[in-house]
Amino acid sequence: MAEAQEAVVTAVFGPLVRVQLGEENLVVPFRRKLIWHQDSEDRRLVVGDRVIVHRDKGGAVVAEVLPRKTTLTRKSPGEERPRVIAANVDQAVVVLAAKLPEPNPRLLDRLLVACHHAGIRPIVCINKVDQGTELVEPWLSDYQDAGYEVYLTSARTARGMGNLKRALSGKTTLFCGPSGVGKSALLNAIHPGYRLQEGSISDATGKGRHTTTTAQLLPLPGGGFVVDTPGIREFGLWDLKPEKLTECFPDIASWAESCAFSNCSHDREPGCQVRRAVEDGK
Known part of the structure; x- marks a missing residue:
């Protein structure tokens, strides 16, 4: 008889997923007809x-998806x-670069709205920030x-990394933002053992190249x-x-009440x- 154990999906590779099951990391298939315990x-x-893995002498397979x-x-x-990017996240760090690639506050707004809408x-x-902060200071x-x-950081010089590390402790935190802003570099600075490939900026476009796929x-x-x-160049809001929308802008929501x-x-x-x-400049 198969033994049922709870695990967490840590990566998806087509028909296979990597799961953390206790202290084990396993790459296993998932059933074509998964049992979903929640409409999605x-x-x-x-x-x-969070999934249920069935294990027996023949191996292991993901059989159920928890709410x-x-x-x-x-x-x-x-x-x-x-398209769901990630599940069961407590918080999200939305990363922009201070200078290159050029910071886009409108993309920042969309990502912040998506977080509020999701309850994250x-x-x-x-x-x-070692490149200078003149482009972000006005807003x-x-x-x-x-x-x-708001955290001002430099993965290269370690500025602000201590405060950022403390904000992540004990939580599940998603890092998101455009390509080239240094998400992987920040994570490598937080824990060098990750050894994530770090991206670069295109001389032709001034935009980041994808490294996380x-x-x-x-x-x-x-x-x-x-x-x-992976880096995000545009972000369409769903549902x-x-x-x-007012509830997703804290400064507007507080006055709207x-x-x-x-x-x-x-x-x-x-x-x-x-x-x-707005008229009073508040």
Whole structure:
């Protein structure tokens, strides 16, 4: 009779997945007809999934997928369906470079909104600050004023790495952002044992080259996990209704609670506290 054991998916390789089962790391197949203990539009195994592995003398196979606590989801490019990036994540570190590749605050906004929508705590990280911070200084304080934790780091010089390490302890943290911002370099600085390949910047485009090709879950020394993800150049939001968007901007949401109407669109309604806060420069 097969023995059923709980494991965590740490990487996906086509028809095979790598799982951490206790102290073991196994690469095993998964059944074509998996038992899902929760409805999901994207029924594909992803890193962070908690699964049930059946083991017997013939080997091991993933047979069941347990309910997902959180899912970070994006719209599949060119498709009208969601794609889950990772499951059961506690927080996400959204990484931009201070100078190269050029920081894109609008992409940062989209990633932060996706985190709020998924119930994942977002953290802002500006890496490569040894290159100078003049490009991020005009707008970075807006995120600090909105209540975000903001870390200024340099994987090369180790600036800010101690604070970032402490923020990860005991949690499952996803690292996301464009290619070339230094996500893998940050993770190597956090734990040199990862030995992740680090990317470079194209001289022709000024954009990062992909080095991480698939998401993977890595254990942290002392407890917790980090998720290294491929670089993102665009990020389509999925299943986010316009009326819910306000809740994904903490600075707007705090003023919206005082609006005269609960369904205020913050456009023309009288007694709109969001418009008043904008007019007052708050």
